Amino acid sequence: MTSTSRSARTRALLQDAALRLFSEQGYDATTVEQIAREAGVSHMTFFRHFPTKDAVVLEDGFDPAIAAAVATAPTELLPLVRVCAGLRAVLTHVDLPGQEEVRLRVRIAVEHPALRAGTYAATEATQKAIAEVLVADGVSPFEARVASAAALAAVTVAVLEWCLSDRDDPMSSQLSAALDVLDGTARR
Amino acid sequence: MTSTSRSARTRALLQDAALRLFSEQGYDATTVEQIAREAGVSHMTFFRHFPTKDAVVLEDGFDPAIAAAVATAPTELLPLVRVCAGLRAVLTHVDLPGQEEVRLRVRIAVEHPALRAGTYAATEATQKAIAEVLVADGVSPFEARVASAAALAAVTVAVLEWCLSDRDDPMSSQLSAALDVLDGTARR
DNA sequence: ATCCTAATGTTAGTGGCTAACATTAGAATA
DNA sequence: TATTCTAATGTTAGCCACTAACATTAGGAT
Numbered sequence: 352m353t354s355t356s357r358s359a360r361t362r363a364l365l366q367d368a369a370l371r372l373f374s375e376q377g378y379d380a381t382t383v384e385q386i387a388r389e390a391g392v393s394h395m396t397f398f399r400h401f402p403t404k405d406a407v408v409l410e411d412g413f414d415p416a417i418a419a420a421v422a423t424a425p426t427e428l429l430p431l432v433r434v435c436a437g438l439r440a441v442l443t444h445v446d447l448p449g450q451e452e453v454r455l456r457v458r459i460a461v462e463h464p465a466l467r468a469g470t471y472a473a474t475e476a477t478q479k480a481i482a483e484v485l486v487a488d489g490v491s492p493f494e495a496r497v498a499s500a501a502a503l504a505a506v507t508v509a510v511l512e513w514c515l516s517d518r519d520d521p522m523s524s525q526l527s528a529a530l531d532v533l534d535g536t537a538r539r
Numbered sequence: 540m541t542s543t544s545r546s547a548r549t550r551a552l553l554q555d556a557a558l559r560l561f562s563e564q565g566y567d568a569t570t571v572e573q574i575a576r577e578a579g580v581s582h583m584t585f586f587r588h589f590p591t592k593d594a595v596v597l598e599d600g601f602d603p604a605i606a607a608a609v610a611t612a613p614t615e616l617l618p619l620v621r622v623c624a625g626l627r628a629v630l631t632h633v634d635l636p637g638q639e640e641v642r643l644r645v646r647i648a649v650e651h652p653a654l655r656a657g658t659y660a661a662t663e664a665t666q667k668a669i670a671e672v673l674v675a676d677g678v679s680p681f682e683a684r685v686a687s688a689a690a691l692a693a694v695t696v697a698v699l700e701w702c703l704s705d706r707d708d709p710m711s712s713q714l715s716a717a718l719d720v721l722d723g724t725a726r727r
Numbered sequence: 728a729t730c731c732t733a734a735t736g737t738t739a740g741t742g743g744c745t746a747a748c749a750t751t752a753g754a755a756t757a
Numbered sequence: 758t759a760t761t762c763t764a765a766t767g768t769t770a771g772c773c774a775c776t777a778a779c780a781t782t783a784g785g786a787t
Contacts, residue, residue: 357753357765382742393767398744431720464660471659472652493700497693497720504692505685512681532619532685533721545734545783571774581736586775729787736781743774750767757760 362400364390369407370455378408378463405469408460417441418480422487430490430498434481435534438502443523450522457514474503505529550588552578557595558643566596566651593657596644605629606668610675618678618686622669623722626690631711638710645702658695666691693717 355363368389372381383404387394401407421437428436460466478499485495509529513522543551556577560569571592575582589595609625616624648654666687673683697717701710 361765383744384742392765394743395745395768396766399765402744404743429723465656467663468653468656468660472656475655493696493716494720496696496700497717500692500696501689501721504688508681508684508688512684528681529685532682533689535617535723549734570772580734582774583737583776584735587734590775592774731786732784734781734783737779739777741774741776743772745772746770748768750765752765753763755760755762757758 358400361390361392361396365392365397365400366407366410370459373408373459374455378459378466405466408456408466409469409473410456417477418484421481422484426488430485430494431501432534434485434498434502435530437481438506439527439530442506442526453510453522454514457510461511461515470507474507478503502530502533505533546588549578549580549584553580553585553588554595558647561596561647562643566647566654593654596648596654597657597661598644605665606672609669610672614676618673618682619689620722622673622686622690623718625669626694627715627718630694630714641698641710642702645698649699649703662691662695690718690721693721 365386369381369386372386372389383397384394386407387397390397417438420441421434424433424436424440426433457470460470478496481499481503482492482495485498486492490498506526506529509525510522513525518525553574557569557574560574560577571585572582574595575585578585605626608629609622612621612624612628614621645658648658666684669687669691670680670683673686674680678686694714694717697713698710701713706713
């Protein structure tokens, strides 16, 4: 009856237990042993599903696909502006589904230095992907990396801002505002 | 005779031993116990001088003072452009002294995910400082954070690029190029 | 010479994480 | 239904970063 594989179910059980325990007692106060017990498995099983304790919190999911959108943005734009255009295209679409779960995860992550750091590290993959798209279209590797790094940094600030606030408007509006700062649309 | 305090000397011994061992055998393969032994102290002493194993590598030093420079940059510029101007002012000065030691440390840091992450985390303080300067001059908190985050991300890319290459020209030229991407001077 | 305090040492832990090996669950096949 | 084969899990033992509590020393000030 359960259509999901055993592995996927265990993984979900672990993630649910972890997020619940983290928000109840805090990240540090929660032990992997505890999470595993709560999910009805051993601590080894935890580490077979998540490489580290951090990983349970740091799973963006919608990080890929961004590069693809950048690729379709007009080539004649300045690299930085083009990256912004690409980001805008994706981010305005992907907000409805797990917006609130993202908020929960980010709120947990913000509390803990190690998790904040992990968030930045997780962005690196996306940054690299975007840069590769630009390079493929003739932008210098260096400028490509600078532009994508700057744009993603801006996005990160926006996500943080939105997640830490209680606002009801979609995350996308916040993201849009952040990108405005970069590509000059906000010129007053 | 030794003018430096005992504490400072021990700290230096630990840092030297650590950097040497890290570059010889790698970060993971080097144990804190080993570093302490090499420096002639116990592992507890290590943790009294550095909060974590990472900290021996992640000490920028020239991270402060940046905010001050941003403060003196012309107020009428757009936030992002102004931050770039401030950064340019500082970074062209601070290159001669420990440029090569920075290179060594960054090279060690790049190898290890945890250290990469730590690098980003270390930047947060600087970002916050810059943002506060902008806010004090009337920029909205959100735009201030976005601008400083983006600019520092660009700087980080430049530092990485320079440290990983073998080029002889000063780091400042690389930094300048990165900032060009942001403030549009590079418009072709 | 004596004291006083900062710096260090010792010891005994906790918790994240791994390796090696044993075990089970459950789907496919007969 | 019985068998088998493999992925998923369990057990155990251990390494290492990091901490707490308490004992000790070193070295300057008095």
